[in-house]
Amino acid sequence: MAPTMLELDRLEKRFGNSVAMADVSFSINKGEFIAVMGPSGCGKTTTLRMIAGLDKPTAGEIRLWGRRLNEDEPWERAAPLVWQNYALFPFLSVRKNVEFGLKQRGVPTASRKAKADEWLERLGITELADRAVDQLSGGQRQRVALARALVIEPEMLLLDEPLSAPCRRNSCVCIANSKSPSSTSPTINRKPLRWLIES
């Protein structure tokens, strides 16, 4: 059996007295793709933010390969989050947006540029490298956001409602946004990563 990669163990997040999500437990094996489903406000984004390290859990534990992650800073985890609205830096060019995570990790200029170019090419946006991101279409912005996340070669990739997918490969992630169960906490739909790529 594949080793468990990421585990959420009775995770809970409160903002003051209000409970954003509670008692969420699931585990993901290497190579798996899962969709977190549920109605608006049930805690999907909060769950992803905690995995990415942008929010700290109030209770419970997040473990990566068995090691507690709760206190690690976002840049210490290879878990970038691609936002629904892409959250690109509007004052930076496409290439600078893609290079950002590498710069934060202290990668030298030349290899930063080479890696960014590689991912721009893989996502078919090489010709946009020097454009300002506010001159791009929605689909092009989403590719930049994906390149920015993938360039650090993350162990996992978190996508928050990738609804306006620019290509068929991403569209199957939309099950996260389709008719969701009427549960008040996030529920999980599990598929192997191969299913995501081949759909």
Ligand SMILES: Nc1ncnc2c1ncn2[C@@H]1O[C@H](COP(=O)(O)OP(=O)(O)O)[C@@H](O)[C@H]1O
């Ligand atoms: N920073 C915050 N402060 C207070 N409440 C928040 C904050 N972020 C989210 N919440 C609340 O937590 C709940 C879950 O929100 P969220 O995770 O964004 O839901 P979803 O992504 O499933 O729509 C909602 O009730 C929301 O209002």
Ligand SMILES: [Mg+2]
């Ligand atoms: Mg959300």
